[in-house]
Amino acid sequence: MTEARARTRARQLDTADPLGRFRDEFIQSPDVVAYLDGNSLGRPTKKSADRLTGFVTGQWGARLIRGWDESWYELPLTVGDRIGEVALGVAPGQVFIGDSTTVILYKLIRSALDARPGRSEIVVDTDNFPTDRFILQGIAAECGMTLRWVTPEPDAGVTPEQVAAVLGPDTALVVLSHVAYRSGFLADAPAITALAHDAGALVLWDLCHSVGSVPVELDAWGVDLAAGCTYKYLNGGPGSPAFGYVRAEHQDSFRQPIQGWMGTSEPFVMGPEYEPHAGIRRFLSGTPSVVGMLAMQDMLDLIAEAGIAAIRAKSQELTAFATDLVDELLVPRGVAFSSPRDPERRGSHVTIDHPSFAEANARLWARGIIPDFRRPNGLRLGLSPLTTSFAEVELGVEAIAAELR
Known part of the structure; x- marks a missing residue:
């Protein structure tokens, strides 16, 4: 034209x-x-601009430390549930807001590997986002694992056939992006997840480029783990904290590797030993970014409305x-x-x-x-x-x- x-x-x-x-x-x-x-x-x-201003004067400024008892302590889970409801297709109690995508990926990958003892291989593709590849390279070296690389076409992405070709009895985990960061290729997540499960492996999907723009049904697809950022299609602002998803059936058996005080059963008791909280809260580590969780709430409301x-x-x-x-x-x-x-x-x-x-x-x-x-x-x-x-x-x-x- x-x-x-x-x-x-x-x-x-x-x-x-x-x-x-x-x-x-x-x-x-x-x-x-x-x-x-x-x-x-x-x-x-526009509502986030008002929310951020109001938070400084009305909550941080007026309520001060009392804010933790009144709402902030629960915010990583209440906002997590909202993301799950609006954009991930999951039931409550499976999504948390925590650290950067990088840190959450590390937590979930290490948890998954611990849950598959005796298996020594991780499947990943050569065109995955650098953070995903770099973390996996570091973890593989740290844990004595082998990376099994899939090489997608430059203008496409990873297919079920390519994954099936590298799966085997030693596969512990498959780590792929739902939408490829470069080409925009939308992977067949349900099919790949099913193939991995047939091989006895777990699956972790990086949702950074799909959450909020592409329908996602983690519960229905049987996905084990997922992570994603909140500053792209969720409009949480520069560096807003990422989310993690851990399927309910895995939560109490997975051990997360970054054991911080906010993930304990009684954080404010300040006890001498680490005792993980029941459920999804155990995947929290340090003090969450309350300010970083504000803006995304307004975008989630718009996604729900649309x-x-x-x-x-x-x-x-x-x-x-x-x-x-x-x-x-x-x-x-x-x-x-x-x-x-x-x-x-x-x-x-x-x-x-x-x-x-x-x-x-x-x-x-x-x-x-x-x-x-x-x-x-x-x-x-x-x-x-x-x-x-x-x-x-x-x-x-x-x-x-x-x-x-």
């Missing part, structure tokens, strides 16, 4: 968008005309529109489309590659066009369904085309 037709089509899609009204719930940056990086950092909600099915439908429309624009305006200029073509196998971002993108990205940012650069040559167009308009997508892709011209 021509650029004029693309603009007309974007206006039509925005007019018909049933979720378009939610854009008014978010703070808009005055110098940004196309924010295409919602899969790295979500926009703040409905994850409608959010997924909008996500697919956005990425389909972006794909059409890339094919029409960028592929003829030498750009490679590096994400799955099938929208059912795609999360809420697409990646495009061109040798000039490293330099072009800085110029785009200066113009208020904000995609996400991934080395060596990739631009990710991260389309957050409740905040991204079709007009932003059109403006962004048109600006990339202008850079190539």
